Amino acid sequence: MSKPVLAIAGGIGGAKLVLGLSRVLEQGDLVVVGNTGDDFNHLGFAISPDLDTLLYTLSGLADPVRGWGRRRETWKFMAALEALGGPTWFRLGDADLAMHAERTRRLAAGESLSAVTEALRQKLGVATRLLPMSDDPVRTRLRTSTEWLDFQDYFVRLRCEPEVREIAYAGAGAARAMPQVLDLLRGDELRAVVICPSNPFLSIEPILAIPEMRAAIAACRAPVVAVSPIIAGQAVKGPTAKMMRELGVEASAAAVARRYADLLDAFVVDEADAGAILPEGVARIIGRTLMLTLGDRKRLARIVLAAADSCSAGARAAERKP
Numbered sequence: 664m665s666k667p668v669l670a671i672a673g674g675i676g677g678a679k680l681v682l683g684l685s686r687v688l689e690q691g692d693l694v695v696v697g698n699t700g701d702d703f704n705h706l707g708f709a710i711s712p713d714l715d716t717l718l719y720t721l722s723g724l725a726d727p728v729r730g731w732g733r734r735r736e737t738w739k740f741m742a743a744l745e746a747l748g749g750p751t752w753f754r755l756g757d758a759d760l761a762m763h764a765e766r767t768r769r770l771a772a773g774e775s776l777s778a779v780t781e782a783l784r785q786k787l788g789v790a791t792r793l794l795p796m797s798d799d800p801v802r803t804r805l806r807t808s809t810e811w812l813d814f815q816d817y818f819v820r821l822r823c824e825p826e827v828r829e830i831a832y833a834g835a836g837a838a839r840a841m842p843q844v845l846d847l848l849r850g851d852e853l854r855a856v857v858i859c860p861s862n863p864f865l866s867i868e869p870i871l872a873i874p875e876m877r878a879a880i881a882a883c884r885a886p887v888v889a890v891s892p893i894i895a896g897q898a899v900k901g902p903t904a905k906m907m908r909e910l911g912v913e914a915s916a917a918a919v920a921r922r923y924a925d926l927l928d929a930f931v932v933d934e935a936d937a938g939a940i941l942p943e944g945v946a947r948i949i950g951r952t953l954m955l956t957l958g959d960r961k962r963l964a965r966i967v968l969a970a971a972d973s974c975s976a977g978a979r980a981a982e983r984k985p
């Protein structure tokens with residue numbers, strides 16, 4: 664093993680870069696912190712959508728077209744539930760259901776979410792270490808003009824249609840970060856922290872809302888590199904750009920960089936955003952950031968690692984992080 668890389672990731676966009684990183688780094692060198700602000704209980708099951716997207720992607724089980732859930736999934740449970748008049752707005756495939764049932768069983772038996780995630784990772788043969796951002800519950804909630812919504816009500820049931828006025832990460836202030844992650848961030852071994860191209864509001868900021876996480880990333884000696892989830896003012900998938908506009912933030916790569924400015928050494932923007940003006944002290948790295956193929960994912964991973972290595976070699980990093 665060489666020096667470890669810590670990736671901060673949500674679901675679909677995050678998992679794409681995480682897969683690229685896992686393929687260009689030596690086995691075991693990648694540690695991923697996954698967002699659990701989307702977690703919820705549904706039909707009695709403990710569901711962790713972003714952790715599952717990461718596990719399915721890294722194990723090769725992910726559905727490449729839908730972007731969530733498992734490939735070659737069947738839907739007998741859903742059809743039977745519908746026939747009984749049960750709620751069907753949140754789709755649960757038959758094989759996916761096994762994941763939720765097993766997680767629920769282990770949690771009910773007293774295991775922590777990190778222990779359950781570790782067990783599932785090993786069973787799925789995933790070499791990359793994956794940790795939830797916390798073992799304590801943090802729940803992303805969104806305020807519309809009329810009410811506060813739970814995350815999945817907003818994201819899946821209402822298909823991100825309501826205009827968002829405010830976002831809260833309930834429980835984040837009191838949540839503890841994972842000790843293994845804090846040890847990595849505080850040690851000398853880490854090669855880089857990579858903030859993946861995930862939705863800032865729904866995937867990255869719930870993680871950064873845990874005070875210990877944000878403080879440890881801000882103080883760590885390793886270079887911190889983020890990749891823009893916004894290309895030419897648009898999200899590749901999902902409501903990121905729409906939410907930015909609704910929250911009064913310009914939908915641009917530069918605006919994402921500004922949100923993470925105090926943490927960043929370098930920010931990777933797409934070739935389409937080559938003119939983006941970034942906050943002072945943040946190196947602008949230009950590359951092709953649209954990940955359609957596995958080759959795209961690996962190429963972007965190499966760009967990110969090269970950016971980190973050049974930051975740590977540079978005097979500026981030493982100046983900012985003595």
Ligand code: GDP
Binds near residue numbers: 862894
């Ligand atoms: P979720 O938790 O499943 O919604 O997924 P994430 O938050 O991890 O990812 C959603 C974000 O990923 C959106 O803002 C997308 O624009 C971004 N994204 C998805 N695919 C790509 C890609 O190929 N390149 C880049 N740069 N961003 C992407």
